[in-house]
Amino acid sequence: MTNFKKIKKPLLYAGLGLALLSQEAYAQKSSAIADQLQLTWKVKDGQNIRKNPVSTLILKNKGKSAVQLNDWSLWFNFIRSIDPDKVDKRFAIDHRNGDLFQVSFKKNNFLLNAQDTVHIDFITTGLVNYTDGPIGLYLKNNKTGLATNISDYSAVKIAPQSEAEKTDYFAYKYDQNKLVEGAVAQHIIPLPSNISINNNEKFNLSTDTKLFVDHEFASEGGFLTDFLTSYSGVKLAASSSPQGGIEIVKANNLKPGSYHLTIGAKGIRIEASDKAGAFYAIQSLKSLVNHSQWNKATKSITLPYANIEDSPRYGYRGFMLDAARNFHSKAEVLRILDLMASYKLNKFHFHFIDDEGWRLEIPALPELTAIGANRSANFEDGKAIQSAYGSGSTAKPHQFYSVADYIEILKYAQARHIDVIPEVETPGHARAAIKAMRARFAHYSKLGDKQKAEEFLLDDAEDKSVYNSAQNWNDNVMNPALPSTYHFLSKVIDEIKAMHDQAGVPLTIIDLGGDETPSGVWEKSPKVLAFMKENNIANVLDVWPLYITKINTLVQEKGLTMSGWEEMGMRNKGKGMVVNADLGKSGIHLNVWNNLPGQGQEDLAYRLANAGYKVVYTSAANNYLDMSWDRDFADPGHSWVGTVNLNRTYSFSPENFFINLRKDDTGKDLRPEAYTNKEQLTAEGKKNLLGIKGALWAEKVSTDQRLEEMIFPRLIAIADRAWAPEQTWEKGNSFDEATYRKSYTSFIKKLGEDELRKLDRINGGYTYRLPKIGIKKEGSQLLINTDYPGFKVYYSDNGSTPTLKSKIVNGPIPFQTGKKYLFKVFDAKGRSGDVISY
Incomplete structure (x- = not known):
């Protein structure tokens, strides 16, 4: 075992720290030209954004003196390709490596006068949304090599689009949203195996309620008392013996992770054979408590009588976080683990190593983080790697998890019954x-x-x-x-x-990419x-x-098991x-991951499981959470899989993938070859299907806010599919659309009206994706709805930006030609979405 305390880094890497500090000092002073330049990226008017559109970088000299552009080069990260032969001859745009491009100013004596602008037009492969645009822009002096970030930069989030196209899109959104109206909300997310609720009789949980916890489940009981202390005014009194109130007791006849939860006249009784089962029962109890009772003023929590017998569908219920392409702090990882635990996810696939970053301290090889965790414009000296995915010119300090960080993450996850699976790419x-x-x-x-x-x-x-x-x-x-x-x-x-050994969390499986x-x-x-x-x-x-x-x-x-990609x-x-x-x-x-509809590998997961491999179905078509939600240019995310909205995530049928596979993400019919004559999962293959997983790749995810926006609420749908028993609509050879809609609508109603309100409170609140608006004109009225219920839409009809003081949509809105209508979604905390004009 490595003795972490005795290892010291070579002096070479101490020098690197001084070099980084000097870069930061230069960046803080900034160069005059960087302060003077304002940059904007947009798609030029009249372009079809899907078919090699022309986009432009607009450079404006907002200063009072001319800028000699020949002295500089402009660098940026861009995930699309650029045709270097179709760039204005005044410039050259060269691909360096990865996603890094360099713009050179070729015209002799290229002066950009004060308040003037210059446009750099270039042709790219098709675009889907504004996050396809350039990021991480910086200037580099051609003589000194010093570089500094462009701070005044924006990407225009509105694509060239006719009024008819925009109207058609909003009407399409309205019709899709309309499909999930009605139905009764499910009581708990994820959906239990068996549940009966009697809303006519209630049990009141209050400070007078006694709590008995079997000694084996003491830590799980602590999670319950912590929840009540943090999110209500209820403080339970401990009891040394079961005598009603709340009882968390050992039962020897239940499967691992399973539980029985009953609520009746005597109180709440939880039975489980292991700690995980007791923990999951407590998460179900939290889900059963309506968000309106999640506040410090609550002195008594009212719960309906209930009888729940529950077991997980799969033993592997996972989420993969990419912290290599863009780093996310230990604190953010802990926040993600908290919500994973709340929805009974139990495997955290930690992808912290990739081309663009090595994010875990390896004491015996300090170069891995000294070099591999630092991205800099001065990468040619070998003391850093090149800028990528918006990292900019200057290496940021401590963009990796220390040994202490990782050990803390391991212990935190273990307490919440989550296994951390580290990935080392090779x-x-x-x-x-x-x-x-x-x-x-x-x-x-x-x-x-x-x-x-x-x-x-x-x-x-x-x-x-x-x-x-x-x-x-x-x-x-x-x-x-x-x-x-x-x-x-x-x-x-x-x-x-x-x-892992030092954390007391033995490593049993490691992923080698x-x-x-x-x-x-x-x-x-x-x-x-x-x-x-x-x-x-x-x-x-x-x-x-x-x-x-x-x-x-x-x-x-x-003594380990190796996992990896397909x-x-x-x-x-x-x-x-x-x-x-x-x-x-x-x-x-x-x-x-590879099951992209129409690409020929729709049955790959089944073929591998049937061949004897243990398979975790990480469906890109349903569960890649870095994908854009829909075809709105203002909606962030990747698009190579297509779009992945909440409906597509929830509709994933792990053991019968072809059941509802009939259309691509644009709504066009797929060729029958996509879902016929495919290899089905055999009985032996079914035994090899360990479970399912969602994944977030971080090329376009540079902030914690964007991370949470991309993950939630879609990860909650994955959790429901991983835990809940196989549904009726998943079985057979024909898809029962009506049965599916009832199931999905029940889920989405609980999610929007209750669970997301809880996410507003947990850990100070999460920046989950706010629902998008659908608008449809019928006669002289506008009809308005949202992706999921539980949110208010505010509007104005005079062109002013809606605020919390504006009018609320409470039904059809009278429409008058010539007026400009603006709409905005707000959550309960006042956070708002994009302004939508109609």
């Missing part, structure tokens, strides 16, 4: 690690220590292979022929395992060619399954990736 998505170990190599090479220099090296300097990864990197894949690659992975796993290794890798590496000869491999494609076998053995020898269970025999049945019984767990 062989692809490894650029931050590769650059860090290359810096280590350079350092020890200068000292003449060849052994230390090469000890953890991850790339072959003589490798001339040409490739381009999914995120446009050409240098992000570890070399499987280097013994140092395996030594590196072994060391990192040992260090992570030591942190394995996704998106691009074609072309290793083909021109002398080390790999020698490796192939040594292992009697004739085709470079066969290096892949051998590598997966080797790292699986490495992990198993440490590619670990696949191989390429020359015609694309197919299921590798040879490793089906190897013990590898797979996160399977």
Whole structure:
């Protein structure tokens, strides 16, 4: 085990800290040109945003003196491609690597006079929303190399759109929202296995109520008393024996995670066989308490008589957070864990390592965070990695989890019955690690220590292979022929395992990524060619399954289970990736995401489970929470999966994916090949389906506010699908739309009218996504509704921005031609959505 207290970082990396401080000092002073420039990005008028539109960067000199642009270059991150041959000859736009672009000013004596503007037009691949635009803009002096962020920058959130197109969109939204009206709200989220409620009789929970907790469930009882103390005026009195009131007792006949909850004349009784079951019963009790009783003025909580017998549908109910592309603090991780626990999610897949950042301190390899957690405009010196996903010019301090941070997260999760599954990406998505170990190599090479220099090296300097990864990197894949690659992975796993041991939370499973290794890798590496000869491999494609076998053995020898993305269970025999049945019984767990409707892999999760792999169904088409909610240009998120709204998330049928697969995300009919003649889940395959998971990739998620907006409320729908028993509409070969609508409407009514109000209170409030507005004109009236109920819409008919003092929508609104109507959604705390004009 590593002794964390005795490890000290090499002096080289102390120097890096001084370099970063000097950069920050420069950035604080700022350059005069950065202060003078105002930048705006927009899509030019008359463009079809889906078909290679022309967009423009507008540079305005808002200062009092001219700016000599030739002295500078403009840098930004941009996830789309740019055609360099179709840029105004006064400029050059060059792709550097990843998502980083450089604009050079080519015109001789390029002066931008005071108050003048210049437009940089460029053609991109299709856009979906404003978050596709450039981010992280900074200027770099061509002579000094010093760089500074552009602070005055905005992306226009309104796309070129005709009034007819806008009207059609709002009418479409109204019709979709109308489908979820009616029905009675379900009583608890997630939906229990069996529940009966008697609203005619009530039990009053008050300060006079006694609480008895079996000693084995003492910590779970603490969560109940903490809840009541924090969110009500009820303080329970402890009892040494069960005598009515609240009883949390041990029962030996229930499955793990299961519970019985009864509420009657004598009070509340919770029975469970394990701590997790008792904990989940308390979460159900919290959900049963209406939000109106969640306040300090409440001295008595009224609960209906109830009888609940509940067990989870799946043992794996997860969420993956990407904290590598954009870092999110320990405090935010703890906030996310709290809500995961509230909705009975029990697996936290922690993705803190990727091309764009290494976010976990590894004491034995301090370079990983000294280099890999710092993104800077001055990356060429090897003391940082390049800017990515809006990080800007200057490295931010402490963009990683320390050993102490990680241990605190582990303990916090364990107390809430959540397992943390760390992910170490290999062989692809490894650029931050590769650059860090290359810096280590350079350092020890200068000292003449060849052994230390090469000890953890991850790339072959003589490798001339040409490739381009999914995120446009050409240098992000570890070399499987280097013994140092395996030594590196072994060391990192040992260090992570030591942190778990120190936390008292033993590591049992570790994720080693394995996704998106691009074609072309290793083909021109002398080390790999020698490796192939040594292992009697004739085709470079066969290096892949051998590598997966080797790292699986490495992990198993440490007493651990290896998980990874679906590619670990696949191989390429020359015609694309197919299921590798040879490793089906190897013990590898797979996160399977690829089921995109109409793309041919709709049944991949089933094929892998049927082949023997343990599968966690991480459906991109339903559960990728970084996706845009719908086709509104002002709605943030990715779009390569299509759109993923709450309805699409809730409609996921893990064991019968094709049941409601008939249309794509635009509403167009899919070809029957998308849902017919597909491999179904066998009885054996069903045993291998461990559960389901939601995922949030953070390329477009740089703030905690955006993170929570993207996750919630969709993650709550995932929690319901992971816990609740299989529904009637999921079964058979034909989809019962009416039964589904009743189920979904019941869920969404509980969510909008009750659960989201609780999110306003928990931990000071969460910035979940506010519902969007639908508008439909019928005759001389405007009809208004929202994505989900429970929120007020304010409006004006004189062009003024709606406030809490404006008129509230309480029914149809009289419409008069010539008037400008503006609408805005507000939540109970006064937080508001975008202004919608009609």
